[in-house]
Amino acid sequence: MARMWYHNNNGDRVTPDSGGIMQHLEIDGRFDRPQVLIGPQEQEVKFLLSLRPGHELQRLEGGAEVGTNVCLLFDVSQSMEEDDKLEAAIAAGRELIELADARDTISIVAFDDETYSLASCLSAEHKPQLIAALENLRSVGGGMTNMAAGISGATEQVLRTHNDGQARVIILLSDGEDNYCKPDVIHEAVRTTDNDIQLFAIGVGADYDAKFLKALVTPSNGTLFGDTDVEKVKEAFIDLAVTLANVVATQTTMELSFPEEILVGKGYKASPDQLFLGNTRLERGRRARRRVGNIERNKEYAFLFELTIPGEPPRAPATITATITCDIPALGLRGVTVSQAFTVEYTHDPAIAELQDGAVLECYRRVQLTELVERFVEAHQAGQAEKTARYLELLIQKYNDVNDRKMVNHYEGIRADLLSGGQITRAMLNASVVASTVVQGGGELPVLIDDSF
Template identity: 30%
Template sequence: MVAHSNATAPLEENRQQVLLELIDMSSTAERAGLDLVAVLDVSGSMLRDGKLDKLKTAMKFVISKLGPMDRLSIVSFSDDAKRLCPLRCMTEASKEYMTMEIVEKKLEAYSTTNMRDGLETGLRVLATRRHGSSGRVASIIFMSDGHQNEGGDAAAVQIRDRDVAVYTFGFGADQDAKVLEAIAGNSHGGTYYDVKDGEYLSVHFSALLAGVLSVVVRDLELTVWEEPRHSEIEAVDAGSYPKEPPGNRRGSPVTVRFGDLYSGEERRVMVDLLLPAVSRDYSATVLNARCTYSTQVRHFSGDLRWVIRRSRSAVAGAVNPEVKVEQVRRDHTERIEAASKARDPSSAKAKLLEAKEALDDVDKSHKLKHGMLDKLKAELAKLLELATRTWEELLAALLASKLSHQRQRFASRGDVELDIFEPSRKRRYVQQATKFEEHPSSPPPSVEDDIRKEEAEAAAAAVDQPRPLHPEEPRPNPRVWPPDHRRTSGWWAWAAVLLCTALAVAVILAGAAVFAVYLLYRPRTPYLAVSDARLEQLQYGQDGAIDYLRMSITVLAVNNNSKADASFPAVDLAVGFNGADVALLQAQPFVVARESSLPLRYDVVSAGRALDAAGMQAMDEALKAGVVPFDLSGKARTRWKVGVFARIQFWTRLSCRLRFFFPGNGTVMPADRDKCRSRSP
């Protein structure tokens, strides 16, 4: 989280704007799994201009890009909606099935356009997920090429409270741009893509995949509050993202919910402050902010306090450059929105020309050099070009641009090359989609391949090459003492020698004493060992979750000391599969008598544990092989006495793999059981 504002402010009452910038810098290797529902228009109009073939190619590209940790469902709609397949993990077998059996055979165009039924069916697919929905990105691709003419208004469907992003794609000149933009706007984080006639639909789908397949940051929230007596929050502008409380209630903290963030995406929030009049120079905190979000492994929270120096010498009306650029972008968005509400193309064009003049004035008066300003100019140039065509084409691009700015998220406006808010992978994915259109028989790299390539590129860029020595630089010479140099030692050196000698003698005597005690008592570290294990029941679902697991494990706490009892104050073990914990095994403190053991019997039951992509693949391979491996790991604290001299305590650690014959009798391999014993450092 970064703040931009003036460093100083006048003593008189004045207003300041603070720009808070939230940027995702996470590694996509930790991305969340994607649950994607493709809701596709297959009405009769899709038979024109080869649209249905382009749709099939686009869906084949989507299927190829998804990884085993992602799930896909396809819904088609014409006069009514049909769920062609439930959410399926995108293993290689599922990809082949979805391509050959669903895309090739079941996407057939006919009849009318019932957008509402298609949208509601897609939402039900996500709402009825049984397993593994926690921590996953839920998104809908909604594609249509025409106007809704059956089933009611899809824009009236309630989506915002469902935590689902709906990305709408209007395909061709006959699309219902207003309805599609409204559907995306009603969802949390969705955008509207305008795809012109003749363009490849897969290229526009690829721009979306570049984002939703890179989500690491989830449930992003920003809370801001004022500093009493030093500032007052007048407004918080976060675009179209929901705020709590909804209005600008003075004195209350304001929380903005952004939801998921693509890799490299950023969110900018403008906070308007009123600073009261003061009588002297001083520094004060004027804004407090807290950013919270979650990843697959943990929850993060970070605070920021923005301090401004109140000074007599501060220039009234000064504006921070980053704040100014954001002001320009927001004014630009308002003009685009005004153009989209115009009654005719000429009025819309007039609004766009006003926006162009405003950008030109910024260049003349402020002379700002900023990449965002260049992008705004390119966007305006594209919109003005469309203003020479039909009103429908211009309106679609205007609505796509408006919502993209309000969400601060990429969407194509009739041109996928515009790069405002583009995800870090967009250009690579667009190139892959273009190549796939040219050679459909050559599938693109999967998302896992992309991640591996990104990691390799990052590692190569991070290599610090040694700087070559310049020929004119003096080379270091070793120091050489003159032949007649003499060094003598003072009294303090001799004192240090005597002290070290005395310490060495003391250490030797102490070591001899310890060795004598060891020979007398022969202390041995207590340990844990598996004496028996059985996999009683295992139910594994096609959605990549362990629906039900039951196993019995007997762990022996062993004390081989002949002269001392051993206590185990803490035992913490875990059963896991391929790095995912399935169950935790613990025990209350207990004592094991000398030269004996105590069995700890665990009846392990677990349900609904979702696996990641690697875990799914490992489970599939294990079930095929008939041997399912589970890891037993953890530690226990042990304590015991060595005569009257000392009390010893250690952590003893257990880490072993238990391979069960399953499907089969569920017994563990004897070699695994016999070797499963804890070790102490």
């Protein structure tokens, strides 16, 4: 059963007609086994929850309708002056500014040991001033890398404007590791998330820490970009400009409510990119809550959870309730909420119990790779050579299983380097981490055909 409501401009809770559910947001939930065999043993199942904009939202123009609030956050530590990285960052920032809509609000912050506010909450109509602020990146910095200070400064800039439902975003670009206190950086990333700001991170060059940048974007459901080729920075900024222009729902949260009979294990983000979310933490009422952030009109967002369910059907149906809440600024809607229930089904028929959902299983095989890559990187960083070698062989096998020849070649190349006396470089690790987050097709939905005529 699905339920939907939203808050109108007076703050009153309004329930639209049932058609509004399909027009605004659509939720789908699937188990890898549609029916579970009744028996004395607990059963392991996978649950895939997907969210997509309904037809009405897919037809909106996205962020161009209401604008976005974005802060460009640039690392200007000494190392950024090498290999044309700073020049590439300036050129990339210019691309995003040129593509911005007049209704967008843009701030520019730089950081090394301290932070530098170069542009504060300027309308994209002021493109000459914003580009001049980008050029000023050359005249600041040169010190160490204090990411916590940078993220804090960027957060304060975004919070200077009234929260009217716009997409609120920080785009962080860095070429290295934090030189101060990494737990402080994680704390600032979480604070950013708590303020309904989505963090995206771009690593550039050979020395950035992709695993750490991934940890920064995970709380807000952001995306990691990265490449050793500094020219690829421009492509990342263009991709993000397109992302922001397509946003139709903002400040989105997902809450899953589980009955006592269901044990919840690891969680994964499965689309439009992949992230390993770790063990699922249940709050009071056995609820798991995650930020989804901004929803693009042409993307599907999916999350997969490992579950353990009883072998015998419980007295009450084993039902998972998913509740999605968001704002739809182009329609003037705040607190739009859609709720959908999904029930575990049981059977006495072994033949029926053997039926499996191939799409869920394929998704599970794919998202597990994100966790496996993390384990590989952690083993290498800990100096555990034997464990690193085992994970390397496992990655070659698992990428073979999903027919990803490019990544098989990548890990076979690492193995060949090791066998010839070489070492695993930071660039190799970064390429592994970034590739593990990529989903073929990027969660793109089929293009709607307007048949109204």
